[in-house]
Amino acid sequence: MSSTDQATAAPAAVPVTQHRSLWSELRDALRGTNADYTKIPLRRAVLLLAVPMVLELVLESTFAVVDIWFVAKLGPSAVATVGLTETLLFLLYAIGVGLAMAVTAVVSRRVGEGDSEAAAVSGAQAIWIAVLVSVPFSIAGIVWARELLQLMGADAWTLTHGVRYMQWMLGSNVVIMLLFVCNAIFRGAGDAAVAMRVLWVANGLNIVLDPMLIFGFGPIPAMGVEGAAISTVIGRSVGVAMQLWILLRGSRRIRLTGSQFAIEAATLWNIVRTSLGGVGQMIVAMTAWIFLMRILASIGSEAVAGATIAMRLMMFTLMPAWGMSNAAATLVGQNLGAGEPGRAEAAVWRIGWYNMVFTVAVSVVFFMFPRELIGIFTDEPGVIDIGAEWLRILSYSYFVYGWWMVAVQAFNGAGDTVTPTKINLVFFWLIQIPLAWLLALHLDLQATGVFWTVFVSETSVGVFTLWLFSRGKWKTASV
Secondary structure (H helix, E strand, C coil): CCHHHHHHHHHHHCCCCCCCCHHHHHHHHHHCCCCCCCCCCHHHHHHHHHHHHHHHHHHHHHHHHHHHHHHHCCCHHHHHHHHHHHHHHHHHHHHHHHHHHHHHHHHHHHHHCCCHHHHHHHHHHHHHHHHHHHHHHHHHHHHCHHHHHHHCCCCHHHHHHCHHHHHHHHHCHHHHHHHHHHHHHHHHHCCHHHHHHHHHHHHHHHHHHHHHHHHCECCECCCCHHHHHHHHHHHHHHHHHHHHHHHHHCCCCCCCCHHHHCCCHHHHHHHHHHHHHHHHHHHHHHHHHHHHHHHHHHHCHHHHHHHHHHHHHHHHHHHHHHHHHHHHHHHHHHHHHCCCHHHHHHHHHHHHHHHHHHHHHHHHHHHHCHHHHHHCCCCCHHHHHHHHHHHHHHHCCHHHHHHHHHHHHHHHHHCCCHHHHHHHHHHHHHHHHHHHHHHHHHCCCCHHHHHHHHHHHHHHHHHHHHHHHHHCHHHHCCC
């Protein structure tokens, strides 16, 4: 029996007691265990998966906030450079996240079925896909950075100082793709603690390098907004190197070997087919966001900067909820693979309630202190006004986001990535984009119109997705 098979078989020999202390559970969650998530008590399974996934994404969101805090000291146009570049990167993130959804679904299903070899082969094929997909984005980012920024309505400062930022971020996108995919392999296998440690190292390094490269340090010259991009690329590259080393050496639950990287057309196509829905749902949502940012750019740099800061704060506060939702995806995939659909559904409802409690608490903070939160990053009155307005509007239905995320991840974890795509198509393209244009430009509500559009469309899509999940057709999805 291979080391991977032994790791997969090990849970049967691990006794599960009823009287473990919370500290012991937390320690196991951070270290990683061989526990079988299809058999141990559901509360413990959620804890072991959710704790490292939440902490992983908390640091990811911490870096996003710290990064924009440093960049904001260069002025609103520098923040707008980051915002416009990230808006284009959203297309790349759409592919990366969509592919990661498929990888988690396929790997977790194979693990639930007890087929560790097939899980490892699926992971190796996914790495090939990630590398191949990144090539056209790298070429576009390096060759046409200025033209892309012009297309997004960038101001003169951004076109002068922000081109190199765009070139670094898009040109090195292979590390973004690999970071997504390799951590999806770990999550699908149940190695959430490994995924956590990788992002801790990558983002911790980003945070250390950010001020050094942006403002200069000793012999290191001040690079401005370009320095923010370089620090991000270095941090992510170190994270990817760490991921590949662990995968090839072997973690607790999965190990890739050289032979598994030989192209297997059937497995590769299964991942691509499953990922199409995930990529589609992300592209629909993110292209809708591109349209919103284009509308904000036509209003002015202050509107883009205020929205960018508010978006970073939103990302920061939603990352714990995403971590919980990622745990739901793994539990759904593994339990469906083990023939336990009832347990899969119970996990989703449990995590959904946890998410709602958390997001309600965040919404109270957004409602009471919006100006103070935006003021942490900038002292520009116009930027503070716009960002604070969005946080206040978000607070009115923020709890819906928690339910929406866990319901979507339940579909994705089951391998049904098409249903969320259809939902996004209706609510984002057919409702959000036209409504934003109508309110912001035609009725001249400016940025306020965009923010109320987001409120209406995303609250509606969250409620509808949860209702559709409750009907239960996702339990019959196959991957």
